[in-house]
Amino acid sequence: MYDPKSVEEKWRRSWAERRTNEPDLDGAARPYYNLMMFPYPSAEGLHVGNLYAFTGADFHARFQRLNGQDVFEPIGFDAFGIHSENYALKVGAHPMDLIPKSIANFTRQLERSGIMFDWSHTVDTTDPDYYRWTQWIFLQLYHAGLAVKKEAPVNWCPSCKTVLANEQVEGGRCERCGTEVGQRLLSQWFFRITEYVERLLANLDWIDWSQSTLTAQRNWIGRSEGALLRFRLAAGGEDSLEVFTTRPDTIFGATFMVLAPEHPLVEELTTPDRREEVESYRAAAAAVDLVERRKADERTKTGVFTGGYAVNPATGEDIPVWIADYVLMEYGTGAIMAVPGHDQRDFDFARQFGLEIRPVVAPADVVAGAADPASLDLDLGDSAFVEHTADERLINSGEFSGQVASEGAVRIVEWLGREGLGEPRVNYRLHDWCISRQRYWGPPIPILYCGECGTVPVPEEDLPVVLPYLEQFKPGDDGIAPLAKDESFYRTTCPSCGGEATRETDVSDTFLDSSWYFLRYPSTDFDDRAIDPERTARWLPVDTYIGGEEHAVLHLLYSRFITMALHDLGHVPFEEPYVRFRKHGLIIREGAKMSKTKGNVVNPDEYIERYGADTFRTYLMFLGPYQEGGDFRDSGIVGPQRFLSRVVDAVEAAVAEGLGGFPDRDVERAVHQTIKQATEDFASLSFNTAIAALMELLNALRAAGRVPTLDEIRPLVIMLGPIAPHLAEELWEMLGEEPSLFENGSWPTFDPAKLATDTVEIPVQVNGKLRATIALETGASEEEAKTAALADESVMRHVGEASIRKTIYVPDRLLNLVVG
RNA sequence: GCGAAAGUGGCGGAAUCGGUAGACGCGCCAGCCUUAGGAGCUGGUGGCCCGAGGGCCGUGGGGGUUCGAGUCCCCCCUUUCGCACCA
Structure with missing residues (x-):
């Protein structure tokens, strides 16, 4: 029982x-x-x-x-x-x-x-004894120059007058009050993770991680190689527009430029007659929250002309400068050279606003048939030519026309480099890590601001900066971080000059914890x-x-x-x-995702109460491959329950009988086979098949009402340890062993010699179709196999009068007779 | 759109250096035991056909390679997850 x-x-x-x-x-x-x-x-x-x-x-x-x-x-x-x-x-x-x-x-x-x-x-x-060290880590990074303060846009709800995390914005609206969310620039603390980006990427080549996780990290880091190019302003002056591009080979096709609405040079480029329109576009862009702004969806391209021009460094032509929200300030330089012939987004934009589209790359065979690649009319139809082939050629690109595009890219960057107008550049999608949170529930960032000394780190011996118990911890009506309302918290003295100072009132990101x-x-x-x-x-x-x-x-x-x-x-x-x-993997329930709203969440307490933790554990790991997840079905849990209860019966019976040894060769082989299987499965986290293997062994030990010996069942009890630890421990004791199993037991080993069988059943195919299975001595020769097969009635019937043209024999695995 | 993973019985899922598809479990069917059983035990269980000896079909769909394909190659469909105007 x-x-x-x-x-x-x-x-x-x-x-x-x-x-x-x-x-x-x-x-x-x-x-x-x-x-x-x-x-x-x-x-x-x-x-x-x-x-x-x-x-x-x-x-x-x-x-x-x-x-x-x-x-x-x-x-x-x-x-x-x-x-x-x-x-x-x-x-x-x-x-x-x-x-x-x-x-x-x-x-x-x-x-x-x-x-x-x-x-x-x-x-x-949240324990000060822990987060004092979280703050200590902040200080280590600060002293190393890896923690810096800079301005960054945040989501802002004008009604709640507070900063929102991206997750708190739903469909462009504040999840709490439904007001449209905009952006605000705030001064915040950043960790300079981008300083480490190459090492973070390089180490992915050797750490032993799940493949999909490595891929996700690589994509997130988003390394891309290209060039940084400078476009002088047509109006002259010191400033120039810098762009990052992965396609410097297409520069002759750059017929206009697009800046992010927030780009700092917009002001300078905008002509008086365009100012009003530019300002209203910028205001509108700022009113869209960061999340919505990035949702590409079906949004049609919008933008306005600044009235300003830049000089294409390759063609020397003046090209118009536009602003549009499809260019993001936080990627690259916040400005692009638009090559509508070879970028779908630029193409759409050019179509929308009637800007010139100039193809500068063409397939090799097209170029081969052309008289002069430097002046080639190419009809692009309804989309940009973006398919890459290794041998595509440059056209309409001055002296570079006719070159293979990938080589042209290198030459063009060299050429522009001599003028100081360009250089090779690697760009990353990864940004510095913003750790400031204008909220309450986090460790205070250990920084002080002193009128005399400026930004002062809290001395290590003064840690922790304790988060005070604030009655009013709600993000404020006035946009000020909760801690900024607690004078007793933020008013302090400067540790270096002794003068008045205030504390940083932002807390740090949970991901730092x-x-x-x-x-x-x-x-x-x-x-x-x-x-x-x-x-x-x-x-x-x-x-x-x-x-x-x-x-x-x-x-x-x-x-x-x-x-x-x-x-x-x-x-x-x-x-x-x-x-x-x-x-x-992820676990679902009855084929559907678990969620509170659906009310189909499994409450572990109920199951553990009813079936016990061992059964629950066993079922969780049995219901599917661990690394892929599975479907929790209430009906399935009785399987593991019966299994464990049968193990108990078997051990009790074995103890009552009190016999040892391995009287039955087939059973002994099953024991060794199972040890092999379970060992391999455990090593690869294939717990579902490991459990299945133990179930199979139990079935063998109890087949036709037999009672297992103590030696037969002991390995099963040990291998049950990781699966149902309480029960395994109980059975271990029942077998007369000294507790604890986990202190005194050791994983069983198998003897390869014991895995061998005298005879094997192998399938016989005729022309690839299964016609019979025959029993052979292990390691039988092809001749023996063939003789045995041809003695089989069913095989003979299918071979018939035909001659055997070919014999495929895989010893101990299969025999295939090709006839005809 | 890009990236990743996956499509196998009534169900959860096994099997991928190409070699008897469906291990193990749930459910279902039959039998045993029982006063009874939402208990236990034994056996069976992919589909279709059948002259009971077998035969045919079968791993999302379509092609291909091979003596042999769930497994390899090409095209397509579907689902899940992640990223998402990344220049």
Whole structure:
């Protein structure tokens, strides 16, 4: 009789007493750091998606443990951020009161889940003992010149008079009041992640990560090679327009220029007669929020002519300068040379406003048939010519006409370079990381502003800058950050001159909290240092990190950057934090995405209460391939439940019978086969097939009412350890072994010799179609196989009178007779 | 639009150095046990045809390579996820 409740309670208590899950952080001989993404502790409690992620990571951890590793598996809470703050606002509570309750609830749920967390090393990002070190990291970056203040646009709700995160803007409107959102320029703190972009990119070539995650990071970084070109203004003067282009070969086709509406030279270029129109266009562009502005969709191109001209450095022609919102200030230089012949966006724009379209690239065969490539009329039809071929040629491009385009590009840049009008340039999509948040629920940025000394970092010994308990933490009616309303917080004295100073009132981004939490876990015992050198050297970098793909870019990229920066500053001895990263899949329910509005969210508590944590774990990992996710169907959970209960029956029967050894060769082979299969599956995180293999073994051990021997069933019990740890521990004890399984047990090994069989069943095909299966001695020769096959009635019937033209024989696998 | 992944029984899913498609589980069917069963045990279960010996079809669709294709190649369709006017 299997009673999960009592079994699980018994072993939960035993593990806590024995400190089974707390490795010796200073003395472990084979340290293995198994990390999972720490959760945001929502008030709703633990989501099954969290548990799915953690359970898979725990399967892996326990497998490593049984293989002799000293596994460190910590957990913590990512509790700062807009999410908590908004929830608190919604329910009319204070995050400082709410979060501890949520954490307590999460902890209770996690403790019942059977995951081998080391609860003596947890982290809570909202704890001053944690965020003092988050602030310390800010200071390290500040002193290294990697934290700088600059102006940047933010979303702004004119009704709520507050800054909004991109996620808070829905369809161009404020998610709270429905007012149209605009932009505002604000001075904010940035981390100069772009300084590290080449290293962040280069290391992707060797870190062992899920392929799709690597690709996502590469795309996010968005490296593109091209050139920076300078266009003088036709009106003369010092200023010139700089553009980034990946197609410098098309410069002869640049018939106009387009600037982002916010571009600083718009003012200078605009002629008096155009001023009114330009101003109103700029105002309209500023009224569209950042999110909406980027939604390409079906938006038709808009723009206005500034009245100004620039000089195309290749043709020497004056070309008109326009502004349009399809050019983004934050990419490249915020200005483009428009080549409507070879860029669809420019083409659309030129069509819209009747601007000249001049083709300058053509397929090689077209050029070959032309008399003079420097003067070639080409009809583009309804779209720009953008298809790239290796041999396409330049046309209508002066002395470069007729050259292969890719070579022409190099020549043209060289040519312009001699005039000081251009140079090769690599551009990135990645921007510096804005860490300022004009909100309440985050760590205050440790900076002071002094009338005498200017910007002053808070001295390390004054950390933490404690976030005060503010009754009114709501983002203000006046656009001022919540902390800016608390005089007792922001009024202070300057540590360098002793004069009056004010504190920075923005808090930092949650992603900063999570960018280093894994560095803290092993060092939580120390309150005089963030990262203990010895502990860090022993346990880091992380051996395996498992998490969701939704963090493929931001969190994983930011934490790589912070680690790299700390490495350069001498705080950690490695520059990549996660040796191995594996993404897990997403879990859906009954074929549909889980959501609160649909009311189909799985509440782990209910299932654990009803079936026990072991059954729930087993089902979560059985329902599909871990790295791809799966469909949680209530009807499916009884499978694992029956399986575990049959394991109990089998072990009880084996113990009652009390026999050892391997009396049955086929069963012994099945045991070895299963060990092989399960070992490989566990190593590759294929937990669903590992569980299936154990089910198969159990079926074999119990076939036709047989009772397994103790030796037959012991490996099964051990391999059940990572899957159903409480039950495996109970059965381990039942087998007379010394608890804990995870301290004393070791993963079984298989004997390749025991895998072999005397005979094999192989399929016989005639002309590729299966006609029979025959039993052969293992390793039988082709002749023997053929003889046996031809003795088979069904084979003979299909061979008939025809002669065998060809025989394909794969020993122990297949025989195919080709007749005709 | 770009990028990534994926389409297999009634269902969740196995099997990809090309070699017996459907492991394992759910469900379903039959039988056993039981006063009873939303319990347990045994066996069966891709579809169609059938003269009961077998035959044909079958991994989103269409072509191809091969003795042999779920697996490799080309074209198309669908779904999911990420990015999205990136110059």
